[in-house]
Amino acid sequence: MIDVLLGLQWGDEGKGKIVDRFAPDYDLIARFQGGPNAGHTLYVGGQRIVLHQIPSGIFHPHTDNLIGSGVVLDPVTLHREFAKVAEHGIDAADNLCISQRTHLILPTHRALDKASETAKGNDRIGSTLKGIGPAYMDKTGRNGLRVGDILERDFTTRYIRLRLKHQRMLDALGFSEDITPWEEEFFEALELLRRLRIVNGEYHINERLAQGSRILAEGAQGSMLDVDFGTFPFVTSSNTISAGVCTGLGVAPQRIRDVIGVTKAYCTRVGGGPFPTELHDETGERLRAAGNEYGATTGRPRRCGWLDLVALRFACMINGVTRLVMTKSDVLDGFGDLAVCEAYRIGGQTTDQVPYQMAGKTIEPVYRHFDGWLSDTTHCTSPDQLPARMAQYISHVNDHLGIPIAYLSNGPGRDQLIPLAAG
Numbered sequence: 001m002i003d004v005l006l007g008l009q010w011g012d013e014g015k016g017k018i019v020d021r022f023a024p025d026y027d028l029i030a031r032f033q034g035g036p037n038a039g040h041t042l043y044v045g046g047q048r049i050v051l052h053q054i055p056s057g058i059f060h061p062h063t064d065n066l067i068g069s070g071v072v073l074d075p076v077t078l079h080r081e082f083a084k085v086a087e088h089g090i091d092a093a094d095n096l097c098i099s100q101r102t103h104l105i106l107p108t109h110r111a112l113d114k115a116s117e118t119a120k121g122n123d124r125i126g127s128t129l130k131g132i133g134p135a136y137m138d139k140t141g142r143n144g145l146r147v148g149d150i151l152e153r154d155f156t157t158r159y160i161r162l163r164l165k166h167q168r169m170l171d172a173l174g175f176s177e178d179i180t181p182w183e184e185e186f187f188e189a190l191e192l193l194r195r196l197r198i199v200n201g202e203y204h205i206n207e208r209l210a211q212g213s214r215i216l217a218e219g220a221q222g223s224m225l226d227v228d229f230g231t232f233p234f235v236t237s238s239n240t241i242s243a244g245v246c247t248g249l250g251v252a253p254q255r256i257r258d259v260i261g262v263t264k265a266y267c268t269r270v271g272g273g274p275f276p277t278e279l280h281d282e283t284g285e286r287l288r289a290a291g292n293e294y295g296a297t298t299g300r301p302r303r304c305g306w307l308d309l310v311a312l313r314f315a316c317m318i319n320g321v322t323r324l325v326m327t328k329s330d331v332l333d334g335f336g337d338l339a340v341c342e343a344y345r346i347g348g349q350t351t352d353q354v355p356y357q358m359a360g361k362t363i364e365p366v367y368r369h370f371d372g373w374l375s376d377t378t379h380c381t382s383p384d385q386l387p388a389r390m391a392q393y394i395s396h397v398n399d400h401l402g403i404p405i406a407y408l409s410n411g412p413g414r415d416q417l418i419p420l421a422a423g
Contacts, residue, residue: 002209002251003258004242006219008315010231010269012295012302013262014327014409016040019056019218021417027213028064029057030205032248033238034220035072035105035135037128039295043412044088053078055218058085058092065092069101069201070238070248072135073147075189076182082192098193099201100148106159107182108166109134115175136237138162147198150190202250209255217245223261223315231358234273242319260406261321263312265329265393268302270295274358276365277305277341291331306367307340309400314354316403324401325417326394327409335372338393341365342400370396378411383420394420 005022007013020042023029036052043049044059051058053073055065067073082092109131117129138144143162149155208215219240224230226240238244242259245251266287269275279287284304287293293302315321332338343352343366350366373387380386386394386408394405408418 001257002215002217002245002249002255003260004217004219004245004256004319005260005262006217006240006242006319007222008224008261008263008312008319008321008324009222009267009308010224010273010275011038011220011222012268012270012293013222013264014041015219015262016042016051016056017409017412017414018260018262018325018327018407018417019216020044020059021414022216023057023060023063025214026057026063026216028066028205028208028215029055030066030068030215030217030249031055031071031220032068032217033070033240033244034236035132036074036077036130037132037236038220040218040220041412043414047088048412049084049088051081054081054085054092054096057216057218058096059088059090061090061095063095065096066199066201066205066249067096067098067102068205068249069099070244071099072103072105072132072139072238073098074105074130075193076185077130079185079189079192093196097197097199097201097204098147099204100146100198101201102147103135103139103144104147104150105131105135106145106162106166107179107186108163108170109138110182111170111175111177111179112166112173114177115170115173118173133237134166147193150194151198205249205251209251217249219244223319224311226318229318231274234271234359241315258322259320260323260325261316261319261403262325262327264291264307264327265332266291266307267305267311268293270300270302274361274363275303275305276311276344276358276363277308278303279305283335286335287331290334291328306338306365307397308365309340309342309397310344310352311354312397313352313401316401321403323406324397324403325407325409326397326405329390329394329408330376330378330410330416332372332390332393333375333377336374338370338372339367340370340396340400342368368396378416380410380418383408383418386418 057063112134221240225236287304345364373389
């Protein structure tokens with residue numbers, strides 16, 4: 001069986017910690033989409049670690065990890081992460097394998113990303129400039145190079161052919177930066193990649209399923225960034241929802257059991273794009289400060305706002321979410337007044353549905369207000385220790401979504417995760 005754990009907002013929901021906590025219950029953790037634009041934050045031995053490409057089960061020696069076919073892989077980022085986890089006594093090569101079909105991010109993909117974003121001017125979408133979009137464009141354009149290709153004798157020839165194509169595009173965009181150092185890093189990192197376990201990912205994971213292995217598919221980014229169902233065009237380049245598990249790993253839909261959705265107790269977003277509940281006032285600043293809301297990948301300040309139940313219910317619907325994890329609930333400990341959005345008002349009409357096009361629209365959130373609990377909840381270890389007003393807030397979200405919040409994260413520590421009666 002496969003359980004799926006994914007984000008339900010615009011990313012940064014705290015998925016890394018949750019996967020790390022659940023990993024001992026699984027035999028294999030598999031990334032199925034995205035690339036180094038994902039930043040999954042874990043705390044190991046009290047130290048903060050951010051993983052961008054390696055699945056979050058890497059610190060559990062009895063759990064295997066797979067980078068699946070739906071991922072785009074930057075060998076340089078992977079090389080750096082190997083060194084990072086080695087500082088904690090982990091040789092990632094021991095329990096990591098990579099699908100042959102995984103597409104590679106080339107240095108020229110990064111250059112194209114930067115050139116394209118610069119050319120957009122004020123219409124920038126807030127790309128992380130990691131080369132994700134151009135790599136996926138080459139994938140759909142049937143030009144990309146894959147991990148399995150690095151083992152072929154003509155790889156360098158094929159690389160040069162694609163690089164020349166990219167160079168013509170860069171010239172047209174007026175990009176003149178010297179990327180020679182990027183290429184040197186790239187080819188050095190390929191040597192590491194060639195020494196790893198490169199597998200036929202689809203057969204590998206289906207054989208594990210046939211053996212009865214318990215598998216957790218780890219999502220990157222968030223559902224509202226899905227290329228089809230997110231806030232287009234301010235989205236990522238892959239399918240971040242549960243359907244992406246099947247195409248990104250090569251497994252049948254009936255293999256999926258639970259879909260565990262992760263949401264913050266409020267909302268954040270990095271970069272441009274629609275954000276109906278964004279707070280442009282002192283409260284938004286307080287949320288950012290209390291939650292230390294800065295991008296794990298980019299370092300950019302995150303935009304902050306109240307919980308959006310319209311978008312959250314939409315995300316639960318398209319993913320088939322069976323259980324919820326609410327993270328960063330402790331960030332709300334110091335707020336006397338809370339609000340959640342239960343509907344949108346657009347052009348004089350009120351709706352509880354996410355419109356197909358949110359960009360360019362004036363969306364006024366319709367709020368329900370709550371009294372805050374104004375007490376420190378970071379020490380709580382069981383539901384009966386939670387303040388009554390916090391329990392009311394959680395209960396309201398449960399009732400509105402019709403899906404139980406099974407776990408409540410009340411701090412960054414691995415052990416700060418409270419199983420709730422609803423789970």
